[in-house]
Amino acid sequence: MLVITMSEKKIKKVGIIGCGVIGTLVAQSIEKKIVSCDELVLYDHIQNKATELKASIHFPATVVQNLDEMLKLKPTVIVEAASQKAVRDYIKPITSKGINIIVMSSGALIGANYESEKIQVPSGAIGGxxxxxxxxxxxxxxxxxxxxxxxxxxxxxxxxxxxxxxxxxxxxxxxxxxxxxxxxxxxxxxxxxxxxxxxxxxxxxxxxxxxxxxxxxxxxxxxxxxxxxxxxxxRTSALAAWSAIKLLSNLLKD
Ligand SMILES: NC(=O)c1ccc[n+]([C@@H]2O[C@H](COP(=O)([O-])OP(=O)(O)OC[C@H]3O[C@@H](n4cnc5c(N)ncnc54)[C@H](O)[C@@H]3O)[C@@H](O)[C@H]2O)c1
Structure with a gap:
């Protein structure tokens, strides 16, 4: 029989950039165990948003002040739920560390030449x-x-x-x-x-x-x-957040 102790089990951390509507729904899905994850790392350039989100959920979460702090905590996946500017500023530092990024602000990818298999774009508010x-x-x-x-x-x-x-x-x-x-x-x-x-x-x-x-x-x-x-x-439909949650859940499967 194979016994896996906590120290051997890979800790799954999800970073969330942008603690607004989509970031909150993603964090709540993790709290409800719809997505299998051990820890959250939260960042918003309006720091109150991240601290308020942490306070509203009953789940281990660390609030960080910037992207560097988030990267030091080595998240498994980062969900961008912020803005096109956030994608432009953060996508390269994230993918160059080999970390998957789920991009919600997909308009930022138009005309850009980001070549990385770590960039994941969910179906968002549509399907098919x-x-x-x-x-x-x-x-x-x-x-x-x-x-x-x-x-x-x-x-x-x-x-x-x-x-x-x-x-x-x-x-x-x-x-x-x-x-x-x-x-x-x-x-x-x-x-x-x-x-x-x-x-x-x-x-x-x-x-x-x-x-x-x-x-x-x-x-x-x-x-x-x-x-x-x-x-x-x-402007935002719940389906967009659920498409990120579904993709996150697939990426974090054992
Ligand atoms: N792909 C889709 O189909 C789809 C659908 C809806 C929304 N979106 C996009 O997803 C993003 C999030 O949507 P939302 O409804 O959660 O927005 P929101 O306004 O509710 O939340 C965005 C949060 O990100 C923070 N933020 C903005 N720029 C940031 C930066 N550079 N660094 C850190 N934090 C920053 C804001 O302070 C805010 O708390 C938006 O860009 C939106 O256009 C995509």
Whole structure:
């Protein structure tokens, strides 16, 4: 019989950069043991956010002041749930240490040349990426993404549906870095095809909706997602956090 003592068992540590809506949901999933992990390391550039998150969960957690301190604690995986800037600033120091990083702010990866198998991009607020990436192996001719959110998500108060952007996923990710991660994620999958994006501020809807139409060599696809926005951040859908939790759980499997 093989007996593994605590000292021999590999300690699983998860680092969270950004203790807002997604970071909190990830930490809570760990507290609830949905993800197998022994310790959390929390960082937010607004330190109160990290200390408040630590205080709100019943789970071993260390709050650090910066990325270097986090790296010294040797996390197994780091979840970026902060901003595109955070990705640009931290991705290289993390991957060069051989640590997996789950990137939520996927717009930061557009046009960048980060080559590392340690970079993990979850499906975020959409899905069906397996089918789309299968089609991309042959030829995708058209990809249209229509995203509708309540004006609250854009800090607008239009009373009628309003088209606020139409164009490429690359430009959309730059102009709307906090609302267009779906467009970025999709654009990695459909390469070399391009994603045409329409972004609509619509007061008649309560949910964040993403409609994806794909035309490819052997057929068409229509995928629709209608996600409840998070009460504290109407731009973010709970599905985005759960996609990170699922990916984290896979990465931490024994
Ligand atoms: N991939 C997707 O489908 C998807 C979906 C929703 C949100 N997102 C993205 O995920 C990220 C997090 O979303 P959220 O809803 O949790 O946002 P949030 O605003 O609720 O939380 C972000 C937290 O990160 C902290 N932060 C920001 N920049 C930082 C930095 N440089 N270093 C350390 N901490 C920093 C903020 O203080 C804040 O506490 C955003 O960039 C958002 O656009 C992606």
């Amino acid at each position: 990426l397996d089918a789309i990436s299968s089609a991309a192996l042959t030829k995708i001719t058209k990809v249209h993404l229509t995203t509708k959110k309540n004006p609250r998500a854009f800090e607008m108060d239009n009373k009628q549906p309003k088209l606020i952007y139409e164009g490429s996923s690359e430009e959309a990710a730059k102009l709307y870095p906090r609302s267009m991660n779906v467009a970025s994620t999709l654009s990695f999958i459909v390469k070399p095809a391009k994603v045409q994006v329409r972004l609509i501020s619509d007061p008649t809807i309560k949910r964040n909706t993403h409609e994806i139409k794909v035309k490819w060599q052997f057929g068409e696809m229509l995928l629709c997602f209608s996600n409840d926005p998070h009460p504290q951040n109407p």
